[in-house]
Amino acid sequence: MLLTPVLAAAIGIYAIAVGRPGDATWLFITGASAALITAAFAVPCRYTILEDALSIRCGVWFYQVPLDKITDVSLSSSWASGPSLSLKRVKxxxxxxxxxxxxxxxxxxxxxxxxxxxxxxxASA
Structure with missing residues (x-):
């Protein structure tokens, strides 16, 4: 998630060193934009067990999974997309x-x- 902003900053510093400050400016803007977009969709990332639902929040995404609709809970290391910041996951x-x-x-x-x-x-039975 940090690769794009860090890479843009590193190339921007190199661009300044070789005398291309205009290109560096665009690289810094691109890196900052990528960092802001990433943060908007990743921070905060938290999961809360409520009385009747599992609340999932990851950045601007927020939804609840009713507990009575959950059929299985297991450990996972799946690479599939999901609101998580690690590969040590729970399915x-x-x-x-x-x-x-x-x-x-x-x-x-x-x-x-x-x-x-x-x-x-x-409780629902």
Missing amino acids: VQTDKRPHLISPKFRDDFVADLRKAVKAARS
Whole structure:
């Protein structure tokens, strides 16, 4: 996620060193824009287990997965796209689709989420 801004800044510094400040300006603008767009879609990245849903927020994306719709919770290292900042992920499967998330303490999170799903199922039955 940081490759584009860092690379643009490094090439911009090189452009200044070789006497091309105009090109450097555009590189710095491009790098800053890439950093802002990345931050808008990645910060904050958090997952909250509520009484009736799993709340997922990653930047401007926000949605909730009802606990009674979760069919499976498992560890994953999938490269598929998802609201996560790591490849140490948790796959939250629903009847419609999987959700890949990356909580900081994933083993504890999986245990807590499984417990919440079980409680939600027993409350709705």
